[in-house]
Amino acid sequence: MQNSLPDLRDRHDLSQGDLAAAVGVSRQTINAIERERYDPSLELAFKLAQFFDCYVEDIFDPDLTDT
């Protein structure tokens, strides 16, 4: 799923490891989400949104036009 995690991380000067630690997953999981190889659970998506103080849809774009 398309997402703006890399931009958000850059904006907050966070490494993948920092973000991973903050939301309780491995760095590889953040990497996989950023590379659109893994879609996070709702719980993780909300954790990320809560961490960046924004809405889930500010981070993730499901691009529902294909479905």
Add this chain to the structure above:
Amino acid sequence: MNEAKTPDTDLSEARTQLQRRKRYKRLFYGILTVGIVGYFALVTVWNRVGGDAIAVSAVGVYWGAIVLGLGVLHFGPDGIEDEREEEINAEAAGRTLGVAGFLLILGAPGLATLGQTGVYTAPPWLNGMIWGYASLFGIFAVAHWYTKRQY
């Protein structure tokens, strides 16, 4: 969109927790590896040298590793793997079941027919494998029924 909420102190604590989970994960898989490798090493020695003590030690090392591993899971942090790793495990398990199902569907009727007609008698290990796969699907059916009840 505002500043990220977690202050540096929280981030430091979160990093420590993540490191702790990594340590426990390494410890868990390390213990299991030692148990399995130790078991096969001692069984190899037992095959060459003999002696009940060695055979019992092999099982002891293996069971000891299992108990220690369960201890790590019990006393360690909640879950040593995150959601992506759990999904990888589930997907790999599904694929394994798919391969077993493919072999069972193709192999079982063929072996039964060949055996009945006397064309080919399967060796015990092959029959055992087919029965093992069939049992696996029996367990899967029960697990599926149980899991479905939770949703």
